[in-house]
Amino acid sequence: MSPLEPFGARLRRAMDERGPLCVGIDPHASLLAEWGLNDDVAGLERFSRTVVEAVADRVAVLKPQSAFFERFGSRGVAVLEKSVEEARAAGALVVMDAKRGDIGSTMAAYAESFLRKDAPLFSDALTVSPYLGYDSLRPAVDLARESGAGLFVLALTSNPEGAEVQHAVRPDGRTVGATVLAHLARENAGQEPLGSFGAVVGATLGDLSSYDLDINGPLLAPGIGAQGATPAGLPAVFGPAVRNVVPNVSRGVLRHGPDVAALRDAADRFAAEIRAAVAAV
Template structure:
């Protein structure tokens, strides 16, 4: 099951997940063209350099898709290379739709027969949490993971995520629904479930102010915002609490803070950030 695999990987390699976000300015700093070929070289080099250094990588699909079929082919190669390197993958796609369309997205990214299959994906619940059921079902069938957007750090997100219905915030209801889904999948609350949340590492007291604890979801938490966006161990403690960090529930994500070191400095920078994020007391 994905939760168990992720917990083991984090125990061995630390809490850091490196985002593979080939922005044009990063491609330029690496001496690469802003093209599918440049993105391919950037991503494959990142995977190669990070092998054995981190628990997971998080390719951002949009940076590949913008170059059309050649960019998607580069994403396929990146996912395959990560598998070969023993790195878990979180494919950041934020898909969310209804019925057969959501089912098709699930097959594209969670079915092992697909060239785009990842170990886990990000999804958006804002067409209704129940609309994500095809992704949950396929993930459970194949030992994959699903991270549901819950409380993000972008200011625009608050108008939906902070909204209150029947005395519960939208974000809080997502935590509750993910917890229920994990309980169904596990049958026991003692293990880390396959279904988790995306909660920004820079949200400060937002979750507490809304009256819920993200760690109650029973699954892993993907926490973007580490490094260049300002979050470190102190901010992670403030958002998630020491218990969630010590138990290996929080997968902290950094992109620019690692990628900006250039291809020759990736492994060393990731190792240093991993140490800085590791709870030792």
């Protein structure tokens, strides 16, 4: 099976055409309840299908959180498979938010689950954790490159607890987070128009000018909306790298469901605000 065009190239085109917005698909119990749905497989399926129907034909990226599907067992995973298939068919790129991280054959198996082109859960990119050492991710890096997929590696996350690991200083004087960014810059060297190996960098972290965010790859930025970050504030956080930022909005869009038109309007508003903020830099 021939590989896809590299993820970075496909993402750059999608961001330019549709705007740089990633909408999360996070069917947690409280949100299902807000939609008037039961916390069961039927509610999960209705929720996911509605989000895909509403926005998959207009946003650059959809990001399902696999845990909220896995909690329902095999039937929940079947809903996830269908959601990925339908989202990609509608033109959205799918980033599977699974944050996998392990070593050796186990990491290779995780990679095959999400990054092998004929896998039922094949996604355009996968979130991964490098905190068993960056090179523990090598099976995922290699398979992603082979299949035309990408990775988003946890680097500087928006949760406060992340600082105790990511801001820790190595013997060479560089923080752990900065080391992850440097690894990704090497993976993306020479790739045009954009490398396929991105970092997760929180939009709530304030001024990041002390970090080199120019990794020639995308920066997946959680924190817009419910966590307090705004589209207008993105340039202050990311500086010149803001053009490669993929802001993630979950509750800020999803709280408008189950009305399809309201979901679309919310996604369109966020996309327009993000595009205007990036254009102003």
